[in-house]
Amino acid sequence: MLLTVRPALAAAAALVMVCLLASACSDGDGGGDGTVAPTTSAPSTVTATATAAPTASPAPDPFASFSNNVEVSIEGDFVVLRSDGLPGHVSPYFDPSDPRYAEYDGDNPQFQQNPNGIATQTLVLRVPRDPQPADQHQATPLGPIGVAVNGVALFNQYAGPDQPLTNEINSFDQCDGHPEQQGLYHYHLVPDCLLEQVGADGLVGFLLDGYPVYGPEEEGAAVDIAGLDEFHGHSHPTREYPGGIYHYHVADEAPYINGDGFYGLPGTVER
Ligand SMILES: [Zn+2]
Ligand SMILES: [Zn+2]
Numbered sequence: 001m002l003l004t005v006r007p008a009l010a011a012a013a014a015l016v017m018v019c020l021l022a023s024a025c026s027d028g029d030g031g032g033d034g035t036v037a038p039t040t041s042a043p044s045t046v047t048a049t050a051t052a053a054p055t056a057s058p059a060p061d062p063f064a065s066f067s068n069n070v071e072v073s074i075e076g077d078f079v080v081l082r083s084d085g086l087p088g089h090v091s092p093y094f095d096p097s098d099p100r101y102a103e104y105d106g107d108n109p110q111f112q113q114n115p116n117g118i119a120t121q122t123l124v125l126r127v128p129r130d131p132q133p134a135d136q137h138q139a140t141p142l143g144p145i146g147v148a149v150n151g152v153a154l155f156n157q158y159a160g161p162d163q164p165l166t167n168e169i170n171s172f173d174q175c176d177g178h179p180e181q182q183g184l185y186h187y188h189l190v191p192d193c194l195l196e197q198v199g200a201d202g203l204v205g206f207l208l209d210g211y212p213v214y215g216p217e218e219e220g221a222a223v224d225i226a227g228l229d230e231f232h233g234h235s236h237p238t239r240e241y242p243g244g245i246y247h248y249h250v251a252d253e254a255p256y257i258n259g260d261g262f263y264g265l266p267g268t269v270e271r
Contacts, residue, residue, distance in 0.1 A: 062212060062240035065203050069151040078126040078267055079210070083151035085121030087185055089193045091173045093118045106174035114171040119183025123153060126267040131210030133246070134265040137231065140258055144186070144269045146207035150194055152177060153186040154205055154213070157255040165254070184271070189256035190215070203240055204250060209264030213248045213257060214238065223249045232259040 063072045063079060071082040090102035092113055104111050125147055142161070146154040159168040165188055171178045176191035187194075190204050190213075198204055200217040207213060211233065216223055228234050232255060233248040241247075246264070250257050 059240055059242045062203060065149045065198070067150050070147070074129065075126070077129050079129050081125040081127065081147055081206070083121065083123045083147055085123045085151060085153055085184055086118065087152050087175065087177060088150050089175050091118060091175060091177065091185070093173060093179050093185065104174060108170060108172070110170045112170050114178055116179040116181055117183055118179045118185045121184050121271060123147065123184070124270040125208060127206055127208055128210035128265065128267055131246070131264040133263060134209070137261045137263065138266060139261045144271070145258060146205055146213065148187060148190070148194055148205035149198060149203060153184055154207070154257055155186045155188045156258055157188060189252070190250040207248060207258060207262060208266035208269060209262040210267065211246050211248060211264050212238070212240065213250060216250055216252065223251070225249070225251050225253070228259070230260045231263040232257065233263055
């Protein structure tokens with residue numbers, strides 16, 4: 001009996017070997033993956049032990065996400081964000097002599113450029129270093145309610161006191177921003193131009209209360225907006241905050257960035 005089993009096992013083993021060899025050789029990608037796998041798994045165990053041993057800061061510094069037109073500093077309990085407010089992408093609102101000028105090439109047939117032009121700003125936002133939920137949630141003001149990682153001001157979902165953006169939307173350029181009368185360029189909704197840079201699930205900025213704003217996707221799928229609270233956020237770990245944090249999510253539909261006010265106690269903005 002044993003003698004008959006052994007050859008059968010040996011034959012099965014041989015078959016497995018043949019299959020492995022065949023699959024390894026048959027497709028170039030598979031073979032490539034097969035040879036890469038051991039080398040990638042080896043460093044990953046090294047980094048795993050390396051991150052476990054020291055106090056470990058594998059998470060990227062969230063404030064390192066800002067482009068270099070934003071100066072980041074710490075003042076007491078606040079992170080101070082000083083921005084020139086200029087978008088790092090093209091706009092028809094730059095002066096035509098400016099290399100960043102580009103004619104409107106978006107997909108809104110009703111686009112109508114407003115009379116304002118982009119001007120360099122001195123935008124200073126002081127946001128809490130350690131954001132905390134507010135006991136009483138404040139409504140967002142008109143004007144800057146936060147700043148994107150590219151230094152562009154974030155505005156709320158209103159064109160004026162309780163006025164929807166209906167008409168104002170037609171003056172949004174191809175990157176969904178426009179300048180107000182003082183030349184402050186801003187987004188009421190976060191554009192693909194920025195999401196292409198940070199990723200659809202990336203960190204797009206901060207609101208004045210110090211809580212981060214993330215893109216419209218999470219773990220490869222669109223965030224379920226219905227699952228967000230009235231401020232347009234929820235809490236769980238993120239790449240930058242592995243311990244978990246409250247955060248807002250942007251969406252294509254109103255209220256776009258923030259819902260019914262700040263989740264946390266807002267800092268200040270000067271300009
Ligand atoms: Zn506006
Ligand atoms: Zn989330």
